[in-house]
Amino acid sequence: ILNVEQSPQSLHVQEGDSTNFTCSFPSSNFYALHWYRWETAKSPEALFVMTLNGDEKKKGRISATLNTKEGYSYLYIKGSQPEDSATYLCAFGGGGTSYGKLTFGQGTILTVHP
Amino acid sequence: NAGVTQTPKFQVLKTGQSMTLQCAQDMNHNSMYWYRQDPGMGLRLIYYSASEGTTDKGEVPNGYNVSRLNKREFSLRLESAAPSQTSVYFCASRKTPGGDEQYFGPGTRLTVT
Numbered sequence: 001i002l003n004v005e006q007s008p009q010s011l012h013v014q015e016g017d018s019t020n021f022t023c024s025f026p027s028s029n030f031y032a033l034h035w036y037r038w039e040t041a042k043s044p045e046a047l048f049v050m051t052l053n054g055d056e057k058k059k060g061r062i063s064a065t066l067n068t069k070e071g072y073s074y075l076y077i078k079g080s081q082p083e084d085s086a087t088y089l090c091a092f093g094g095g096g097t098s099y100g101k102l103t104f105g106q107g108t109i110l111t112v113h114p
Numbered sequence: 115n116a117g118v119t120q121t122p123k124f125q126v127l128k129t130g131q132s133m134t135l136q137c138a139q140d141m142n143h144n145s146m147y148w149y150r151q152d153p154g155m156g157l158r159l160i161y162y163s164a165s166e167g168t169t170d171k172g173e174v175p176n177g178y179n180v181s182r183l184n185k186r187e188f189s190l191r192l193e194s195a196a197p198s199q200t201s202v203y204f205c206a207s208r209k210t211p212g213g214d215e216q217y218f219g220p221g222t223r224l225t226v227t
Binding site (some may be wrong): 042044045046049089091093101102103107 | 154
């Protein structure tokens with residue numbers, strides 16, 4: 001079983017704060033790293049898929065970076081808003097016999113207080 | 115486009131009963147997945163189908179069977195439900211097995227008493 005860990009488990013911030021989360025994954029047999037946003041009572045929705053070491057992706061106030069050699073990815077939210085409150089999941093996609101499967105972390109629960 | 119649909123949305127079973135969870139996608143995706151989500155455990159892969167005609171076990175396949183009926187449909191069957199299978203089940207699909215994002219269905223909340 002692959003070990004994909006996210007930290008922190010939960011985070012409370014004030015509106016306007018910037019924040020970041022970490023996803024750690026195996027540094028070997030890497031194929032892709034996904035980030036998903038999961039709002040309460042909804043389904044997870046993809047934010048980013050990154051495949052190359054050094055990748056940086058941005059969508060509005062949210063951005064992500066990838067370091068495959070050391071096995072981590074950061075998700076940044078600039079100027080958090082209450083509507084950013086959600087669980088943020090990362091998922092590791094491996095190659096070889098693991099190709100096609102995703103292993104999810106437990107998620108970081110973000111609460112943004114007005 | 116409806117995306118990924120799942121039926122039923124809610125189900126209560128007694129221990130030992132069987133049922134099939136249905137999943138369909140209208141995005142012409144090749145790969146489909148079944149996950150379960152339990153508190154504190156994140157999403158865990160039960161089975162997946164990289165393409166029509168193939169299925170493979172995920173992290174937690176025991177107690178489940180799957181059928182890739184055609185390119186659109188991927189069903190999950192519980193032959194003899196157990197309380198440990200109480201969970202929320204999500205179906206997902208993506209265009210290829212590789213680096214594409216996954217699209218998730220709305221989930222099925224299953225309770226086994």
